[in-house]
Amino acid sequence: MGRKPNDVKKTLKRLLSYLPGTYKATLVVVVICIILSTLAGVIGSLFLEVLIDDYITPLIGMENPVFTALLQAILFMGLIYLCGVLSTLIYSRLMVIISQGAMKRIRDEMFAHMEKLPIKYFDTHQFGDTMSHYTNDTETLHQMLSQSVPQVFSSIVTIILVFCAMVYTSGPLTILVVFMVIVLFFVMKNIGGRSATHFVRQQKSLGEVNGFIEEMINGQKVIKVFCHEEKVKAEFDVMNDQLCGHATSANKFANIFMPVVVNIGNIQYVLVAIVGGALAISGVGGLTLGGIAAFLQLSKSFMMPISQVSQQLSSVVMALAGAERIFKLMDEPVEEDAGDVTLVNARYEGTVLTEAPAYTGIWAWKEIKDGAPVYTKLEGDVQLRDVSFGYTPDKNVLHDVSVYARPGQKVAFVGATGAGKTTITNLINRFYDVQEGEIFYDGINVKKIKKADLRRSLGIVLQDTNLFTGTVRENIRYGKLDATDEEVYAAARLSNAHDFISRLPEGYDTVLEGDGGSLSQGQRQLLSIARAAVANPPVMIMDEATSSIDTRTEAIVQAGMDSLMKGRTVFVIAHRLSTVHNADVIMVLESGKIIERGSHEELISEKGKYYQLYTGAFELE
Template sequence: MELEKKLNKKVVPPMHKYEGDPRKPKANTSTIKRLLSYIKKDYQGLFWIVIIAILISSAAGVIGSLFLEVLIDDYITPLLGMEHPVFTGLLKAILIMTGIYLLGVISTLIYNRLMVVISQGVLKRIRDEMFDHMQELPVKYFDTHSHGDIMSHYTNDTDTLRQMLSQSIPQVFSSVITIVAVFGAMIITNIHLTIVVILCVLLMFFISKTIAGKSSNFFIKQQRSLGETNGYIEEMINGQKVVKVFNHEEEAKKQFDVLNEELCHNATEANRFANILMPIMGNIGYLQYVLIAFVGGVLFTYDIGNVTIGAIASFLQLSRTLSMPIGQVSQQLNAIVMALAGAKRIFQLMDEKIETDGGYITLVNAKHEGGKLVETSRKTGIWAWKVPNEDGSFSYVELKGDVRFEDVVFGYNAEKVILHDINLYAEPGQKVAFVGATGAGKTTITNLINRFYEIDSGTILYDGIDIKNIRKSDLRRSLGIVLQDTNLFTGTVMENIRYGKLDATDEEVYAAAKLAKADEFINLLPQGYDTVLAGDGSGLSQGQRQLLNIARAAVADPPVMILDEATSSIDTRTESIVQKGMDALMYGRTVFVIAHRLSTVQNSDVIMVLEQGRIIERGNHEKLIEEKGKYYQLYTGAFELE
């Protein structure tokens, strides 16, 4: 009793305390600032080189345009009045001008190449963090979000980020610097012509702001629609057999057409505004060019403002240099808006609350020494819970597989309670079966043992320890589970079985396969245990896939097993073969069995009948038959499970 009190005391030593993910940025950080923080972390030096290269490239363009005035007024015009012109100075000036432009070209090449390195590195880090964070999310998140939409974060959303980081950001930065530098050069060259340019630029900005404002909202909607469409496609691919069996093709098409139409509408509206922006900007640029030539000609003709032919030519070149970056900024704004919409979706996933874990009790190998249980680094077949004490020492409790529910209440949401005051116990080595209609709460109970979900009230004890105090990874390491739905991964048969225990030897894998009665069909495969499976084991029958699933649980060799409709996908003949292996697998373990076939639970030590989240009957097969209640009705066929 003293030990139980100590085990369930909410004492969490600092060294085992979980306080969330330290990498999680503050919630009030803007998306663009958060993106730039990735560059600052790993590529700050390279990014400064990019900035310097952009400055040099922009400066080269402006200086080249200004040098045009010197070239015409100081070198070309004087030659017109010479009887024997000397081209040495002109050639030298042209070489200088060529050098300036060449420096600009080299700088542009450098920053574009570096931005590719930076953007791909940032995307790799974001994908790594997103995947790492996804592994820490609770099962509830995946139950409530479309898998296709989640996949869209890794594909469409990251692709928009790639375009923004590698193209949009450097172009916008370069354009802004160029615009500022060109304006400064224009003011120095001629204030009258600069006024003409300012009027045209104000018109450009007004049009750009109006059009970008209309398109940005549709770009955000486009990303959301894209995720929804991908999610629906993923569902249809996974359920294609069901679609065909129930002749649901036309209805599936109609639903897809609705989603596709919405995506088409949002994408069309977004790109309709985006695509008319550049032609408008280009035409305003041409209009500006004509106005500068006209006004410059008037100023030169009437000798106003000391305007020279070289100054007009230089100004015309500057105006073209100005029009291009303004157009680029306008064009890239849409790409940036779309990328930020994708980044927001990515960060929403990364900001999802991770699976909390206040557990501080761990699972270790142990051995009996001098009448006491002590920890050991080698595998002994004996497991123990390592419980930290307040004085820094540890107590050890042998893992036996005693599981108890005390007044457990649970609901997936606050509005609907699924389990009501569940009280049950499974003693070490007992086989406990759950029987009841779909939705009665059978699988929910096993999900609570794994702590996939947290209970609303009550207590679940494991060897006398509140499971809230056991670290989740260690808790789940002590449990083996065979689900109704099988999941095989791309890799060999050997690797798929070893998934249950990554350090399992080949001999342990062979033994587990023989125990599950999977060895016979594996040896008939082209490369036996080295046969590569792909597409979730699509080349195998449903029964064969389930046998591999059972073998995976067998190789883990856990003290507690959960069998959730483990043989439902296997035919009756195969089931009788597998049942022998299952009996061997279950021997000496605490086992929870969920089954619709009552033949698979008759030999259970305890059978519990659930109805609408309550245990209405409990006992072994003979006792429940004698009581002639719901189980009797199920067994005799007077009432069938749904």
């Protein structure tokens, strides 16, 4: 908060591009209405001179005054102000439409672009910082478009027109007003500058307090387990005291700002009245009573826009900084995908594999060679050949790793945290691309396969379960959006989730909120497995899928998982070695290298690292 945009011109130009043709025409109407509104105020003030000198003054002392002309003049003046009010109403309403339309386009484009970003972006950016683009940045931008911009433009137009009207009415009095404006600028610079400094500190402290509160809400169980209520209260008091101090200082200057500006305006008003009266009495400048009244009104209309511009400019700068942050997100490079091999439903016509219009239980990779489609049956043969990879250029996580998973095999990875187990699966589904070596899927380099089709062929059950707001049925169907109810029920039964779902208040129509907080960890994981099962993928990746499930539930889940794994190539990552002893091949990783591989019985007989882990402890720390 409080930072300035690096390139105001570029940001403004890009911001205007979000106003489509219809909005640009509407913007022209807004500009016209703002000018009409300002003109109405200036003409109304100038008309005071005519009203007083030509209609009111002649009536003074008349024995039988006739008020018809005066009433007509007042009616004319009322019509002028009515035009101003209507113009203000119209441009205010139109700016709401323009700002909301522009913000909708920005949010749509920002979210659409975010969905194209690689996993690396989310791994390297804080969740709160990304969320702030949709909250703080868009809100300040909306305020600027709907309020600050039209107010600043209106104020500038007002200042120009009123200044011209004052010069026309009285040159000497205009000089006096300009002098008072200089005094006003000096005061605004000192008070406003101090206020801005403390407001920046206030926003920083506010962010820290909000972050602390969010963290404490999420960690209430831990706080209560360790009886740290008093400790966190004390920490909060310190942070809240800092916020209170900065907010007090900021608002102290902010609260005196307007009263000081208003009183300077009042002093100016008095000085103009005194000097104007003296000029009128002495006959200098040709001032009349009506002229003084008109100038007083103009001078009052001149001071307020100046202070308004000063106040709104800070909001504009802050909003442009927010817009620049939004555009920075939109400029993040999207996930590259040069693949042209696609996944299709297939069938055999005799011995020839061809594409099928609907699901047949057979999948094939479709590749165009020499202008004709070539189909390769999806078998689930996955190979990593001499793969090296690092999340940062200076540190490799994997070193010359080779893995061969034959169709239908269950391959298990075991090893300590940080050994590189999850990294291997991240490379198979191309969340990240290998830096050295190659990965082949049914003999096709995965870099040639479209990422969406590659990932559609992989069912993934993660350790961290994410459930979305919606019914249980909708959460399971997330794995296959066009799945029928029968397919949903079958997937739930396969994962052994059907029994507990049937006991929920509304069964499959029970609405889950807050990431499924009303369910146990085991139940949430069962739904995650059902979600993968409904997609019926030929290859499964189970990333520590049972690590957060109790032993009894694990036995239920394991039975469902075994059914799900049958006939599929499966990669299993597990801390509990009891869940991988039936794997066809177990690979032991240490420091990014495969140090042992073989079946459970083979590795036990070798009495190496796996033997030590299996016999020494059933959990890897």
